[in-house]
Amino acid sequence: MLVQKYRDMLSGKSVIRQLSEFATARGKEIGYENVFDYSLGNPSVPVPKEFTDKMIEMLQTKSSQELHGYSPNPGITSVREAVAASLEKRFGLPYRKEHIFMASGAAGALAHAFRLVTEPGDEILTFAPFFPEYHPYVDLTGAVLKVVPADFSAFQINFEKFEEMLTEKVMAVMINTPNNPSGVVYSKATLEKLASLLKKKSEEYGHDIFLISDEPYREIVFEGVEAPCVSSFYDNSIMCYSFSKSLSLPGERIGYVAINPNCKYAEEMIMMCVQISRGIGHNCPPSIIQLAVAEVLDQTSDLSVYETNMNLLYDELTKLGFTVVKPGGTFYIFPKALEEDAKIFCQKALKYDLVLVPGDTFGAPGYFRMAYCVDTEKVERSLVALRRFVKEEYGIEAK
Amino acid sequence: MLVQKYRDMLSGKSVIRQLSEFATARGKEIGYENVFDYSLGNPSVPVPKEFTDKMIEMLQTKSSQELHGYSPNPGITSVREAVAASLEKRFGLPYRKEHIFMASGAAGALAHAFRLVTEPGDEILTFAPFFPEYHPYVDLTGAVLKVVPADFSAFQINFEKFEEMLTEKVMAVMINTPNNPSGVVYSKATLEKLASLLKKKSEEYGHDIFLISDEPYREIVFEGVEAPCVSSFYDNSIMCYSFSKSLSLPGERIGYVAINPNCKYAEEMIMMCVQISRGIGHNCPPSIIQLAVAEVLDQTSDLSVYETNMNLLYDELTKLGFTVVKPGGTFYIFPKALEEDAKIFCQKALKYDLVLVPGDTFGAPGYFRMAYCVDTEKVERSLVALRRFVKEEYGIEAK
Numbered sequence: 001m002l003v004q005k006y007r008d009m010l011s012g013k014s015v016i017r018q019l020s021e022f023a024t025a026r027g028k029e030i031g032y033e034n035v036f037d038y039s040l041g042n043p044s045v046p047v048p049k050e051f052t053d054k055m056i057e058m059l060q061t062k063s064s065q066e067l068h069g070y071s072p073n074p075g076i077t078s079v080r081e082a083v084a085a086s087l088e089k090r091f092g093l094p095y096r097k098e099h100i101f102m103a104s105g106a107a108g109a110l111a112h113a114f115r116l117v118t119e120p121g122d123e124i125l126t127f128a129p130f131f132p133e134y135h136p137y138v139d140l141t142g143a144v145l146k147v148v149p150a151d152f153s154a155f156q157i158n159f160e161k162f163e164e165m166l167t168e169k170v171m172a173v174m175i176n177t178p179n180n181p182s183g184v185v186y187s188k189a190t191l192e193k194l195a196s197l198l199k200k201k202s203e204e205y206g207h208d209i210f211l212i213s214d215e216p217y218r219e220i221v222f223e224g225v226e227a228p229c230v231s232s233f234y235d236n237s238i239m240c241y242s243f244s245k246s247l248s249l250p251g252e253r254i255g256y257v258a259i260n261p262n263c264k265y266a267e268e269m270i271m272m273c274v275q276i277s278r279g280i281g282h283n284c285p286p287s288i289i290q291l292a293v294a295e296v297l298d299q300t301s302d303l304s305v306y307e308t309n310m311n312l313l314y315d316e317l318t319k320l321g322f323t324v325v326k327p328g329g330t331f332y333i334f335p336k337a338l339e340e341d342a343k344i345f346c347q348k349a350l351k352y353d354l355v356l357v358p359g360d361t362f363g364a365p366g367y368f369r370m371a372y373c374v375d376t377e378k379v380e381r382s383l384v385a386l387r388r389f390v391k392e393e394y395g396i397e398a399k
Numbered sequence: 400m401l402v403q404k405y406r407d408m409l410s411g412k413s414v415i416r417q418l419s420e421f422a423t424a425r426g427k428e429i430g431y432e433n434v435f436d437y438s439l440g441n442p443s444v445p446v447p448k449e450f451t452d453k454m455i456e457m458l459q460t461k462s463s464q465e466l467h468g469y470s471p472n473p474g475i476t477s478v479r480e481a482v483a484a485s486l487e488k489r490f491g492l493p494y495r496k497e498h499i500f501m502a503s504g505a506a507g508a509l510a511h512a513f514r515l516v517t518e519p520g521d522e523i524l525t526f527a528p529f530f531p532e533y534h535p536y537v538d539l540t541g542a543v544l545k546v547v548p549a550d551f552s553a554f555q556i557n558f559e560k561f562e563e564m565l566t567e568k569v570m571a572v573m574i575n576t577p578n579n580p581s582g583v584v585y586s587k588a589t590l591e592k593l594a595s596l597l598k599k600k601s602e603e604y605g606h607d608i609f610l611i612s613d614e615p616y617r618e619i620v621f622e623g624v625e626a627p628c629v630s631s632f633y634d635n636s637i638m639c640y641s642f643s644k645s646l647s648l649p650g651e652r653i654g655y656v657a658i659n660p661n662c663k664y665a666e667e668m669i670m671m672c673v674q675i676s677r678g679i680g681h682n683c684p685p686s687i688i689q690l691a692v693a694e695v696l697d698q699t700s701d702l703s704v705y706e707t708n709m710n711l712l713y714d715e716l717t718k719l720g721f722t723v724v725k726p727g728g729t730f731y732i733f734p735k736a737l738e739e740d741a742k743i744f745c746q747k748a749l750k751y752d753l754v755l756v757p758g759d760t761f762g763a764p765g766y767f768r769m770a771y772c773v774d775t776e777k778v779e780r781s782l783v784a785l786r787r788f789v790k791e792e793y794g795i796e797a798k
Contacts, residue, residue, distance in 0.1 A: 001570060001606045002664055003518055006671040046463035059455050064445035068648035104503065104681045111680025119402055133677065140678025171400060207400045249467035251686025265401055272405040278532065279539025280679035281510025282503045287650025289685055 005140075014132070015361045016040065019346075023355045030353070036382035037355045038370040041180060041331065043248040045301045045373075051247060054295040058288065067291065071284040073274040075102025075256070079294040083256055086297045091229040094261045101273040104253040104285045106216045106242035110137055111280060112257050112273045113238045114172070117210045118143035122171040124212075127157055128363030129334060131180050131214075143171075147363045155182035155325050155334070156190045159197070166201050172210040173198065178217040178227065181362045181369035182334040183310070183327025185227045195234040202236070211237040216255070217330040219246035219300045222307045225328035235262040238269075243293055245331075248301040254285045254293055306331040309372040309379045316383045319398040320390050331373040334359065338394045342368050352389040354382065404539075413531070414760045415439065418745075422754045429752070435781035436754045437769035440579060440730065442647040444700045444772075450646060453694040457687065466690065470683040472673040474501025474655070478693040482655055485696045490628040493660045500672040503652040503684045505615045505641035509536055510679060511656050511672045512637045513571070516609045517542040521570040523611070526556055527762030528733060530579050530613075542570075546762045554581035554724050554733070555589045558596070565600050571609040572597060577616040577626065580761045580768035581733040582709070582726025584626045594633040601635075610636040615654070616729040618645035618699045621706045624727035634661040637668075642692055644730075647700040653684045653692055705730040708771040708778045715782045718797040719789050730772040733758065737793045741767050751788040753781065 016039055023037035058067060074080065080097035087095040103109040118124060120142025126134055128150040138145035148165055151158040166173075175194070177186035186194075195211070202209045213230040218241065221227040231237045242255035257273055259266040277283050284290070310327050317324045317335050324335035337345035342358040346368055349356050359367030372379060390396045415438055422436035457466060473479065479496035486494040502508040517523060519541025525533055527549040537544035547564055550557040565572075574593070576585035585593075594610070601608045612629040617640065620626040630636045641654035656672055658665040676682050683689070709726050716723045716734050723734035736744035741757040745767055748755050758766030771778060789795045 002515060002668065002671065006514070006674045007667070009674040010667070010670050042464075042469055044464075047467055052458050052463075056455055056458050059451050059458075064451075064647060065441075065443075068446055068650045070441055070649045107677075107682055108680040111678075115405070116401060136674070136677035137680065140675075248463060250469045251467045251683070253681065253683065253685050268406070268409070269401065271409050272401065275405045275408040275535070276539075278506075278535035279510075280681070281507040281536065282652065282679070282681040283506050284650070284652065286652050286685040286688055289687075 009136070016132070016357055019355050019357055022350070026353065033378065035353050035355065036378065036385055037374065038372060039355045039357055041371045041373060043245055043250060043301070043373055044375065045248050045303065045305055047248045048296055048299050048301055050299060051249070051292055051296050055288070055292045058291060067288050069287065071102070071287045071290060073277065073283060074270055075100065075284060076287060076290045076294075079290045082294040082297055083258070087258060091232060093229075093231060095258060096261065098267045098270060099259045099261050101257040101270045102285050102290055103240075103255050103257055104282050105244055105250070105255045106214055106240050107133070107137065108253065108282060108285070109240035109242065109255050109257045110212070110214060112276050113212045113240055114138055114141045114143060115276045115280075116238070116269055116272055117208075118171045123167070123169040124172045124174055125162070125165055125170050126174040126176075127162070129155065129179070129181050129359060129367065130363050131176060132361050134174065150364050152364075155179065155184040156186060157194060159193060163197065166197065168205045170209060171207070172212050174212040174214060175230065176214040177230065178221060178329030180217065180330060181332045181357075181359070182325060183330045183332045184325055185221060185225055185328035186230075188226065188228045191228055191230060191233045198234060198236075208236050212240060213237060214240050216242040216245050220303050220306055220331065221329035222310065222327070227329060231258070231260045235260055237263065246300045246303070247293065247296065249289075252286065252289045254289045305376055306373065308376050309374070312376070312379050312383065313370060313372055316386060316398070320387070321396055321399065331371055333370050333372065334362075334364070334367050335370075337366055337368050338390065338396070340366060342366050348393050349389055352385045354385050354389060408535070415531070415756055418754050418756055421749070425752065432777065434752050434754065435777065435784055436773065437771060438754045438756055440770045440772060442644055442649060442700070442772055443774065444647050444702065444704055446647045447695055447698050447700055449698060450648070450691055450695050454687070454691045457690060466687050468686065470501070470686045470689060472676065472682060473669055474499065474683060475686060475689045475693075478689045481693040481696055482657070486657060490631060492628075492630060494657060495660065497666045497669060498658045498660050500656040500669045501684050501689055502639075502654050502656055503681050504643055504649070504654045505613055505639050506532070506536065507652065507681060507684070508639035508641065508654050508656045509611070509613060511675050512611045512639055513537055513540045513542060514675045514679075515637070515668055515671055516607075517570045522566070522568040523571045523573055524561070524564055524569050525573040525575075526561070528554065528578070528580050528758060528766065529762050530575060531760050533573065549763050551763075554578065554583040555585060556593060558592060562596065565596065567604045569608060570606070571611050573611040573613060574629065575613040576629065577620060577728035579616065579729055580731045580756075580758070581724060582729045582731045583724055584620060584624055584727035585629075587625070587627045590627055590629060590632045597633060607635050611639060612636060613639045615641040615644050619702050619705055619730065620728035621709065621726070626728060630657070630659045634659055636662065645699045645702070646692065646695065648688075651685065651688045653688045704775055705772065707775050708773070711775070711778050711782065712769060712771055715785060715797070719786070720795055720798065730770055732769050732771065733761075733763070733766050734769075736765055736767050737789065737795070739765060741765050747792050748788055751784045753784050753788060
């Protein structure tokens with residue numbers, strides 16, 4: 001007797017994954033270099049050399065037990081101390097190791113955050129456009145994810161709809177800034193208004209409403225863009241961080257939960273994370289990766305290629321007359337399709353070997369996502385295909 | 400509003416961990432080398448040199464994306480193939496990659512196994528003496544763990560009690576062989592009788608009963624002991640393996656779920672594991688560790704020290720008149736205490752700097768566990784303390 005809810009999930013296949021598989025299959029036919037695969041958010045730049053050097057050095061010099069022994073439940077103490085010190089230095093909040101729980105990437109961090117503050121039936125709100133994996137992440141805890149419709153003008157927050165949906169059943173609000181798929185960074189004004197509304201409603205309802213902030217793209221912010229620290233605006237906030245994108249090591253499953261030091265439950269929540277871990281079976285991220293990451297906390301991969309790619313795409317899309325909000329970070333851009341049904345638009349694009357993901361998946365029908373974590377040379381070649389596509393299918397030429 | 404069930408867990412502190420903390424604190428007073436710390440099951444021997452060499456070689460030669468890129472959801476394909484081939488060669492069952500799901504250690508593997516086959520309210524049976532973490536692992540899924548009382552004569556299975564408890568509500572039975580804490584390996588006769596009973600009851604109740612086999616100690620088996628492959632006896636079986644003990648890398652969180660190839664749902668169950676992962680937030684164990692482990696699948700650390708230690712302890716305990724079943728593997732031994740309340744017995748032992756864990760924790764009051772994953776030299780010195788303890792407290796001298 002297998003459990004039906006997981007069986008039922010087997011039929012639903014991720015649109016992103018299907019498109020990525022199409023790209024791989026097409027690549028086998030015509031050479032992968034000729035497929036303009038904008039489907040997957042898989043970092044394209046290498047890890048920092050210092051990370052690799054540190055790994056090798058540790059393997060050559062440290063004892064087996066130091067490197068590969070059991071990590072304490074909330075993470076290796078020295079690693080938590082280093083993370084807290086780095087966060088305090090950078091964001092000015094008094095983080096200590098007692099506020100840090102090392103987790104298996106952002107997915108692992110979120111799995112703990114949801115369980116900290118919601119019981120089955122409680123609601124979590126998030127904002128379109130949003131990362132579609134939030135659904136299984138939340139749904140399988142028994143809580144209910146509701147999605148506030150997008151602010152299509154700027155991909156900040158649609159406060160009118162948000163206030164309507166922020167009922168007494170909502171125990172947490174989840175944001176993702178810099179945002180996948182829009183590439184937009186939430187402004188100071190947005191975060192202030194969000195925090196103020198959460199405070200007001202917490203008081204009105206007589207219960208805390210937590211702000212869960214999913215921040216894997218925090219280090220990918222473009223020139224001239226200010227990316228405010230979410231936790232600075234609201235005490236009851238839970239930062240979920242992953243090193244996957246900043247250090248280009250998504251396979252190593254490393255990140256953390258950082259509870260706002262000004263949250264009155266902060267230390268208790270970290271100890272609760274330890275208990276949650278026992279139930280979901282992942283006691284700490286890998287020890288050697290914890291140790292290595294702690295050595296390069298304030299470094300990133302060379303992320304400049306993403307901004308170069310963004311500028312190329314943004315300029316071309318604008319010239320072609322697309323409605324598009326300029327990304328402030330990440331490696332995503334989220335333009336409006338040239339016809340109402342973005343699924344049909346993306347289907348047509350495949351004829352030109354352009355692999356785009358329809359916005360329906362992200363809760364924003366009519367738009368599409370391009371993940372430009374690819375070589376710049378390929379982006380440049382893709383512009384030719386984009387021009388042909390738009391001209392042949394929609395009769396539009398660049399201005 | 401924090402979730403009460405996790406808050407409630409904060410007050411209960413693991414007895415093993417308390418004792419281990421005592422040992423550390425005492426070590427600071429008198430030197431850790433003078434504390435005979437038998438509390439924690441933390442491997443004391445180093446990883447195989449080949450593992451470290453392979454890690455360094457990969458870091459020096461492979462690309463960042465090959466090493467640190469996203470792993471496919473069920474694990475890296477080549478790794479799953481290698482695990483399947485190794486299991487087939489060793490145990491003769493036709494394992495293929497479709498039967499293998501890479502997981503974050505045994506805890507991660509079990510987290511998936513429980514969710515595959517139990518809904519909240521369903522029962523899972525296990526056998527005393529048992530690893531106490533099974534309780535939070537199971538309880539937090541919503542299923543109910545029930546513990547069959549021990550067969551104190553040999554620490555095999557108490558079939559009389561088992562059959563009484565094997566009601567229609569039981570969806571899975573979990574065994575751990577070689578066993579923590581008894582060190583005993585389940586015999587062919589035990590496994591045959593277990594399988595036969597499960598088949599009979601599955602038919603009688605009209606639903607499958609799965610056998611979940613937790614096998615982290617599979618590679619630590621002593622001379623002359625036969626350790627039969629559990630999955631050979633029963634088709635609906637789920638093997639949960641961890642490399643923590645065999646390769647001495649518990650911190651790296653690497654193991655797998657292997658569904659019996661003869662289970663008619665095998666491939667579907669692996670795909671269900673992928674879905675379960677999305678809900679509990681650990682998408683694959685670390686990629687570089689997957690790759691490195693695949694290179695040393697048929698190797699182990701030098702585990703011979705555990706057998707040497709076992710023989711020293713077993714002989715001494717026997718000479719001192721303890722009732723004790725000789726371990727067939729692991730690095731545990733589980734003698735009967737010299738008074739009814741093992742907690743008092745272990746408390747008295749602390750005066751001699753002997754850190755023993757009362758069997759109450761393992762569902763077998765009146766017994767105590769010694770985890771002899773320590774240096775042999777220390778075991779030898781501990782025998783002197785053991786003799787003094789037993790003589791001064793109980794007036795017993797070695798025969």
